[in-house]
Amino acid sequence: TGIGMSKVFQKHLFESFEQENPNISIKYGGTGLGLAICKNLVTLMGGSINVHSIEGVGSEFCVDVKLGLTEESYRRKNFDILKLRDLKTLIVDDDIVTCEHASLIMSDLGLQAEYVTSGASAVLEIEKGIREMKPYDIVLVDLKMPDMDGIQTAKAIRRLVGAETLVVVMTAYEWKEIEADARRAGVDFFITKPLFRSELVDLFEKINDFSEAVYEPETAKGEIQFAGERILLVEDNELNLEVAASLLEMKGLTIESACNGLQALEKFCSTPVGYYDAVLMDIRMPVMDGLEAARNIRLFDKSDAQTIPIIAMTANAFDEDVEKSHAAGMNAHLAKPIDPEKLFAVLQEFI
Structure with a gap:
């Protein structure tokens, strides 16, 4: 809708600085460059742009470009959902419409799905599955529910099933603020x-990658104690650095720190061979991130550059970060907040 334009002017519409009359820029602003830029971009993409306009009524623009599948779409298209068809799924949400919608998507994907409308009912259903020797493999639980919210439900479920069941929190809200509490409660x-088929396929793909790629150290037998081995701890958050250093020193490790990847690289390159026994590397840091630092360490001309254990630490250990860290030359991947026992077990495995 708008003022439209004459047939004569439409022939010059996509030329730079062209406007139908001098009053246009005074009344509406602009310089007559916007559509010229659009035309240029569309042409560069091998497409076309056309206009149909009626004075006093408005204008309709049509852009025609050829687009291929994005890498993400191609991956979704070729994702083998058959790998997950034996999984038993429970949906927990106080909104019955969400439950039915999610169940329909699951059925369409060939998965077996049940639903309940409260956290308490979810716990009873999980107990029933255990009794009948038909446990649930995945539980999708809404974050905001009356009486028993998603985190409380996840904690109760985790007490029943241990690590055997994957727990997924569904939320329409920003979840970063509650992530630490949720992880401690057992959320994976x-x-x-709202749930879409594409998002659920993405989730199942992450679950599949997670089961194949996430490093699980062997359970250490007895109390783990070290004998002064030197660790380079790379972390830009001062509080995280202080807490991690204290935990490690309590176990008999010697700690040296760096506040970003570049500083870590400089310390490794300037010390003798074998000076550090392992590197604990945060992924997201200013100046140089952990991935780039790890790649540079592996490329450095020093005899232990290829062998020193580099262990990633990140708040996002369940997506492509796992794959990226391995590709950068890291040996293992730990999720934040760090589980001390898992951290010690990983270090024992590699040192």
Whole structure:
């Protein structure tokens, strides 16, 4: 809708600085460059742009470009959902419409799905599955529910099933603020609402990658104690650095720190061979991130550059970060907030 334009002017519409009359820029602003830029971009993409306009009524623009599948779409198209068809799924949400919608998507994907409308009912259903020797493999639980919210439900479920069941929190809200509490309660993944088929396929792909790629150290037998081995701890957050250093020193490790990847690289390159026994590397840091630092360490001309254990630490250990860290030359991947026992077990495995 708008003022439209004459047939004569439409022939010059996509030329730079062209406007139908001098009053246009005074009344509406602009310089007559916007559509010229659009035309240029569309042409560069091998497409076309056309206009149909009626004075006093408005204008309709049509852009025609050829687009291929994005890498993400191609991956979704070729994702083998058959790998997950034996999984038993429970949906927990106080909104019955969400439950039915999610169940329909699951059925369409060939998965077995049940639903309940409260946290208490979810716990009873999980107990029933255990009794009948038909446990649930995945539980999708809404974050905001009356009486028993998603985190409380996840904690109760985790007490019953241990690590055997994957717990996914569904939320329409920003979940970063509650992530630490949720992880401690036993939540493995997060997914945003409203649920779409593509998002659920993404989730199942992450679950599949997670089961194949996430490093699980062997359970250490007895109390783990070290004998002064030197660790380079790379972390830009001062509080995280202080807490991690204290935990490690309590176990008999010697700690040296760096506040970003570049500083870590400089310390490694300037010390003798074998000076550090392992590197604990945060992924997201200013100046140089952990991935780039790890790649540079592996490329450095020093005899232990290829062998020193580099262990990633990140708040996002359940997506492509796992794959990226391995590709950068890291040996293992730990999720934040760090589980001290898992951290010690990983270090014992590699040192």
